[in-house]
């Protein structure tokens with residue numbers, strides 16, 4: 001197939017049909033689905049070892065994994081198979097729970113997850129080129145080919161890789177996306193996230209993720225506790241404040257609603273990373289190029305999670321890139337099918353989550369207390385259990401906005417909002 005296409009295209013000299021920048025989960029999923037269509041796919045990755053260092057909590061919904069065809073993850077990748085819901089805490093410690101009878105999400109080891117995806121993609125024929133830091137990607141309109149310039153970090157030499165189509169999946173690093181001609185995600189859309197792996201925590205429920213809200217402690221986000229056993233958890237915080245590491249330490253050592261639970265605890269690992277909130281790019285294709293995953297801001301504005309939503313978009317990107325090779329058309333006219341398809345599947349969800357995040361960001365801690373009071377008094381958690389889904393949050397948000405108690409609440413908290 002490749003030989004026939006190459007001779008028709010006259011591109012015998014190209015190193016790959018589709019070249020992907022970045023071997024995170026989204027790059028690997030795009031690669032896997034492109035390679036499944038029988039074309040030649042390479043991934044250029046700056047790291048020496050895929051997945052390391054790790055920078056993610058790894059909370060992934062079971063439904064989302066099924067949608068990505070990843071419902072049969074090897075057991076060693078999964079750290080907790082029993083997440084059934086979440087407990088939400090107000091700044092003063094009011095709490096409500098959203099819990100279902102069945103497992104809703106897994107906690108996975110992100111480094112092993114990324115390696116598992118790499119192995120799957122390699123089996124489908126994808127060529128991983130590690131230690132290659134991409135510097136630039138340029139499409140030549142005359143030859144209709146893409147030239148990727150990279151630094152070979154082992155040989156310390158600049159080199160080039162040519163392909164017919166490229167997919168930028170470089171995560172939250174902005175430079176490549178911007179240099180390849182896509183709109184830059186504004187700096188304001190990035191939050192710095194810090195996470196600790198902590199042992200010997202008391203009062204942990206292995207079935208429940210904890211979300212601690214406070215616009216004083218974590219403005220623009222929240223603190224999460226994601227259990228990996230009865231006594232250990234990943235504890236993280238992101239915020240618009242810099243540096244937010246102080247807020248995470250404050251939470252563990254001083255925060256009145258939790259500090260007693262950490263008296264005997266010890267921190268085993270510390271990590272940090274960038275979380276993108278409301279940074280969605282609308283134009284994600286150009287001649288010979290697509291952009292996907294965190295690089296395209298395809299994360300949930302409510303939580304910053306991007307493995308499932310980015311994975312859905314990345315899968316589409318890989319398929320469309322392969323189709324463009326098979327159709328011998330790498331123009332934007334063809335490739336923008338990718339924009340159309342991911343928007344059809346995800347855009348209304350992204351918009352609802354962006355609106356929800358916009359509202360929550362404006363709630364002072366006093367207003368948050370009133371929201372919790374209303375939810376608890378009116379059993380609104382039951383409505384969320386009925387309509388909610390970790391990845392598709394539009395339905396539950398619509399139902400909430402129509403609830404009489406929420407409408408009344410909106411009128412009460414309006415004077416407490418900060419703009």
Ligand SMILES: Cc1cc2nc3c(=O)[nH]c(=O)nc-3n(C[C@H](O)[C@H](O)[C@H](O)COP(=O)(O)OP(=O)(O)OC[C@H]3O[C@@H](n4cnc5c(N)ncnc54)[C@H](O)[C@@H]3O)c2cc1C
Pocket residue numbers: 021022023024025026027044045046047051055056057058059060132133134135169170171172173176193194195236272273274275292293294295299304305306307308310
């Ligand atoms: C603290 C924290 C916790 C999180 N928790 C969750 C969670 O629980 N659930 C969830 O769904 N999401 C979570 N996320 C978000 C999630 O990590 C991202 O949405 C996801 O990693 C996006 O995948 P990606 O493949 O687009 O990017 P990445 O995973 O960032 O992968 C990009 C890859 O591109 C490579 N790269 C970058 N630039 C270049 C270059 N110039 N040349 C070559 N290679 C390059 C990088 O080395 C990297 O391997 C969390 C994020 C943080 C920071």
